[in-house]
Amino acid sequence: MADGERPPVEPAAMHAHLARCEGCTAYQRSLGVLASATAGLRAETPPDLAPRVMARLRRRRVGAQLALRWAIAAAAVTELAVALALAWSAQAAGQAAHESH
Numbered sequence: 001m002a003d004g005e006r007p008p009v010e011p012a013a014m015h016a017h018l019a020r021c022e023g024c025t026a027y028q029r030s031l032g033v034l035a036s037a038t039a040g041l042r043a044e045t046p047p048d049l050a051p052r053v054m055a056r057l058r059r060r061r062v063g064a065q066l067a068l069r070w071a072i073a074a075a076a077v078t079e080l081a082v083a084l085a086l087a088w089s090a091q092a093a094g095q096a097a098h099e100s101h
């Protein structure tokens with residue numbers, strides 16, 4: 001109401017309430033002070049940061065996907081190495097058992 005917006009309640013009901021409510025009257029007065037204090041101020045339009053933020057997010061997402069791919073590849077290589085080592089030691093053990101007969 002202080003800034004000219006339509007109040008969400010009936011003006012008559014609001015005035016009736018203000019007439020008997022000290023708290024709301026004080027609040028309304030403070031809004032009026034705030035509105036008149038800021039009436040002459042003009043806010044500068046902030047620069048549109050959305051494209052820069054979106055570009056940075058996209059870059060970060062691509063970086064995370066690359067890191068994930070590298071981690072999966074490293075895990076696969078490690079698994080392969082472990083499997084080869086197990087196969088080799090099993091073969092060596094089998095050969096040793098065979099030769100002992």
Ligand SMILES: [Zn+2]
Binds near residue numbers: 017021022023024025
């Ligand atoms: Zn009140």
